[in-house]
Amino acid sequence: MSRHYTSVISSAFGKFASKRFSPSIQKIINKSYVSLMGLDMSEFNPPETYPTLNALFTRSFVKERQIAEGEDSMIAPADSLVTHFGTIKEGQAYQIKGMKYAIDGLLGSDYADRVSDLEEGEFINFYLSPKDYHRYHMPMDLTIKSLTHIPGKIYPVNMPLLRHKKDLFIENERVVIECFDTKGHLHMLVLVGALNVGKMVVTFEEHVQTNSHIREPEHYRYDDLKMKKGELFGWFEMGSTILTFSQKGAIKPEVSINQKVKFGEEIAKIL
Numbered sequence: 001m002s003r004h005y006t007s008v009i010s011s012a013f014g015k016f017a018s019k020r021f022s023p024s025i026q027k028i029i030n031k032s033y034v035s036l037m038g039l040d041m042s043e044f045n046p047p048e049t050y051p052t053l054n055a056l057f058t059r060s061f062v063k064e065r066q067i068a069e070g071e072d073s074m075i076a077p078a079d080s081l082v083t084h085f086g087t088i089k090e091g092q093a094y095q096i097k098g099m100k101y102a103i104d105g106l107l108g109s110d111y112a113d114r115v116s117d118l119e120e121g122e123f124i125n126f127y128l129s130p131k132d133y134h135r136y137h138m139p140m141d142l143t144i145k146s147l148t149h150i151p152g153k154i155y156p157v158n159m160p161l162l163r164h165k166k167d168l169f170i171e172n173e174r175v176v177i178e179c180f181d182t183k184g185h186l187h188m189l190v191l192v193g194a195l196n197v198g199k200m201v202v203t204f205e206e207h208v209q210t211n212s213h214i215r216e217p218e219h220y221r222y223d224d225l226k227m228k229k230g231e232l233f234g235w236f237e238m239g240s241t242i243l244t245f246s247q248k249g250a251i252k253p254e255v256s257i258n259q260k261v262k263f264g265e266e267i268a269k270i271l
Contacts, residue, residue, distance in 0.1 A: 086122070107176055122245075126244075
């Protein structure tokens with residue numbers, strides 16, 4: 001089966017972004033991108049110090065970001081825009097206001113039994129634009145039980161597409177992570193691919209190779225994988241979307257639609 005055109009475009013862009021040009025050319029590329037996208041580089045190294053455009057995309061902080069303290073604080077997993085949040089009803093969530101989708105289609109067959117566990121729970125959608133910090137972190141202390149990499153298309157995940165393309169999250173490539181908090185509540189974290197995302201990297205699972213020739217879902221299980229709130233667990237090589245789904249009674253969201261959030265800020269109370 002031939003690859004979808006979005007995957008081909010994204011692979012080509014990924015190769016360009018990973019290429020090392022001469023220092024003078026790379027400086028022009030990096031500074032042009034920063035200027036064009038309006039990146040705030042105050043927490044990072046100067047643009048010209050990154051050897052590739054991809055290194056600029058996946059930049060880490062020069063100084064550690066402050067994390068909201070307290071065992072009852074759920075933090076934003078990334079610098080992002082909250083495009084929607086709400087309660088899961090009849091197995092459905094919203095990709096944006098007025099655009100429902102079925103979460104069983106999103107999570108895939110490996111998690112068919114988890115849909116009922118999430119009923120009446122909370123979902124939050126975090127959109128990372130190309131100018132955002134592209135790394136993602138654990139929103140709370142979590143024990144990771146399994147992960148499924150589901151191949152798919154790589155349509156743009158932007159506001160026009162969110163409003164008009166039905167089942168956008170379901171059609172796109174994604175990584176689904178099953179985990180539990182310290183009180184035993186279920187949480188599902190979903191990384192959604194998008195156009196020009198060369199990769200979605202997961203630090204604890206090196207076998208995940210996104211935007212590749214994989215055609216069937218790949219599932220991984222873990223016996224004792226615990227991660228702390230704020231701990232890095234990967235990055236997008238360009239902007240994309242993170243979705244969180246929490247069991248009923250696990251959290252109380254404290255965000256609003258179209259709110260810009262920063263990694264480390266409290267976005268919900270853990271109940």
